[in-house]
Amino acid sequence: MPIITVQMLEGRSDDQKQALVEKVTDAVTDTTGARKEAVTVVIEEMSKQNYGVAGKRLAD
Incomplete structure (x- = not known):
């Protein structure tokens, strides 16, 4: 019973997620x-306010 979690930034359409x-x-x-x-596939969406790269949030 494989369970796959995909973490990605929010903003994809329902068609893209499907x-x-x-x-x-x-x-x-x-x-x-x-x-x-x-x-089972679980999509975890993150906002740019809650995601950072190289010490900076993507929202900044």
């Missing part, structure tokens, strides 16, 4: 042999 879930699921089933019904 495509991501489908393609990640396909990649996992193709590489591990797991059944699609056993694959």
Whole structure:
């Protein structure tokens, strides 16, 4: 029962997120042999205020 967590900045459309879930699921089933019904994909969205790179928030 693979559980995949995708962390990304918010702002993607529902269609983009649906495509991501489908393609990640396909990649996992193709590489591990797991059944699609056993694959869980969790999308965790972060705001630019809560994400920083090189000591700076992306919102700044």
